[in-house]
Amino acid sequence: EVQLVQSGAEVKKPGESLKISCKGSGYTFSLSWIAWVRQMPGKGLECLGIIYPGDSDTRYSPSFEGQVTISADKSINTAYLQWSGLKASDSAIYYCARLASGSRQAIDYWGQGTLVTVSS
């Protein structure tokens, strides 16, 4: 069974750094793209970027380039999303998700989400 298990909720202050994680199991982690998706309170889904754990090829959505860093460690089947200086506007639920097999596909499996709250 494919599973993506994310790290727990975080409460941070503006300007602090943060790294959240997503551990995959039940499939060959290095062979599927992982996406990070943001959902702000009461809003829709936005893709921040994607990473191919096999070679760490990473692509950012234009709106998020330079705002976050996506990485992966295929040896421990884990992907990461990090910020170096959080803002209140980064408060949201962040999902990791697996892209379906084959090129140019969307998401087939989702993590449970990580709630990030940034408040002074």
Added chain:
Amino acid sequence: QSVLTQPPSASETPGQSVTISCSGSSSNIGRNNVYWYQQLPGTAPKLLIYKNNQRPSGVPDRFSGSKSGTSASLAIGGLRSEDEADYYCATWDDSLGGPVFGGGTKLTVL
């Protein structure tokens, strides 16, 4: 502003059918497969339809998907109260080089 366009809301009575539309362009829906997700309150999205019209195991056949040109649709038949949720379409966008979403449609079962 989402890349794909969905109506913000839809409503219908139990037992009836509803269709949710998703409009895109030649760089996304026109060239790639469409996926649909259901998001119940307080939960992660769940895959409903993949590759335009395929249902994962466990998804009732009341849910069906279709695609034509640069648009796609999700149809839900025999509506039940538990179908009240947000529904999102998604596909790959060749210009952006990644997956894109519709803004979501909130379905109310009256």
